[in-house]
Amino acid sequence: MEKTIKKIGVLGGSFNPPHNDHIRIAEYIRNRLDLDLFLIVPNALPPHKDTCHVEFSHRRRMLQILTEKHSALQISDLEKDPNVPHYTIDLIDKIKSEYPQSTVFFCMGMDSLIYLDKWRNGLDITDKCNIVVIGRKGYSVDDSNPEVKDYLKTHAVYESDSAFSEKLNEEKGNCFLLKECFNDVSSSKIRQEFEEYYKTAEQHMDLAEYADKFPYSLTYLDKGIIEYIVKNSLYRKRES
Numbered sequence: 001m002e003k004t005i006k007k008i009g010v011l012g013g014s015f016n017p018p019h020n021d022h023i024r025i026a027e028y029i030r031n032r033l034d035l036d037l038f039l040i041v042p043n044a045l046p047p048h049k050d051t052c053h054v055e056f057s058h059r060r061r062m063l064q065i066l067t068e069k070h071s072a073l074q075i076s077d078l079e080k081d082p083n084v085p086h087y088t089i090d091l092i093d094k095i096k097s098e099y100p101q102s103t104v105f106f107c108m109g110m111d112s113l114i115y116l117d118k119w120r121n122g123l124d125i126t127d128k129c130n131i132v133v134i135g136r137k138g139y140s141v142d143d144s145n146p147e148v149k150d151y152l153k154t155h156a157v158y159e160s161d162s163a164f165s166e167k168l169n170e171e172k173g174n175c176f177l178l179k180e181c182f183n184d185v186s187s188s189k190i191r192q193e194f195e196e197y198y199k200t201a202e203q204h205m206d207l208a209e210y211a212d213k214f215p216y217s218l219t220y221l222d223k224g225i226i227e228y229i230v231k232n233s234l235y236r237k238r239e240s
Contacts, residue, residue: 005099007168009038009132011107012079012091014046014187016054017229018063019220021185025134026073028180029107033132033168037102039076039095040067047085047120054234056080065224089121092128103171104129110139111184113175117147126155130174135181151175183220190217194235 011026022040030038042063044056060075067073078094079086088106095104106129108116113133116122125131144152155175157167167174193214214226229235 005036005102007033007035007037007105008095008099008102009033009035009105009107010041010091010095011038012041012043012088015040015042015059015063016187017059017190017221017225017234018042018066019185019187019190019225020066020222021182021220023066023070023073025107025109025182027070029105029132029134029178030072032178032180033105033176035105037099038073040073041076041079041091043079043086044082045079045085047087056082058228058232058234062225062228065228066222087120089119089125089128092125096128103169105132105176106130107132107134109134109136109182109184110141111136113141114139114144114148116151117145123147123151126173126175129172130170130176131155132176132178134178136184137181138184141177185220186216190221191235193217194229195237197230198233198236 009026009029011022011029013022015022026038026040029035040063042056042059060077060080063075067075078091092104092106096102106125108131110133113131116125119125141152141156152175155173157164157174157176159177159179161167164176167176193216197213214221217226
């Protein structure tokens with residue numbers, strides 16, 4: 001008999017490129033909240049970013065490389081259309097349509113929560129599902145925009161709260177703030193390392209040589225993704 005999917009975690013983003021902390025965050029939340037399914041949703045056209053010049057197919061393929069040893073994580077193509085911007089509020093509707101009997105937990109970092117009021121209908125997301133916030137180094141809930149602070153007064157559920165476990169059973173309306181804190185990984189710094197590499201290096205290296213070329217990227221990127229990026233000449237500086 002197929003297991004009933006009661007609780008679904010969702011992590012969206014441009015994944016440009018996907019890095020190891022994306023997986024660490026997904027697995028941590030999945031285990032902490034005892035989720036039945038965890039969806040990773042790459043966005044073909046993020047509305048808030050103009051740096052996503054790598055095609056969706058490449059970013060999806062890198063996610064496949066990154067998640068191949070994590071069978072509990074599934075890649076979703078709900079935001080694969082490159083012709084329209086995709087918004088979280090609409091993504092939740094699509095997931096609820098596919099899984100009408102499930103409780104959805106949309107996951108984000110503290111760096112996103114603090115300006116959630118700037119998202120399209122961002123403060124209305126919990127009208128449809130729950131939000132889960134993971135800590136990010138260098139960011140605090142105290143840094144939140146005033147509108148977000150007001151929102152948290154009625155929606156925040158801290159991991160230390162006595163009602164935390166009970167609230168996890170509610171279908172929507174909560175913004176769960178977890179204690180665990182992850183690094184604030186700079187995707188732009190990773191991309192910059194590849195730009196610099198293409199300027200000076202030949203495009204064939206043994207893995208032993210990577211440390212000199214990609215000191216920052218090696219900390220956060222799977223070696224298979226580094227190989228894929230170089231093989232496909234991704235993150236070359238765009239000609240103006």
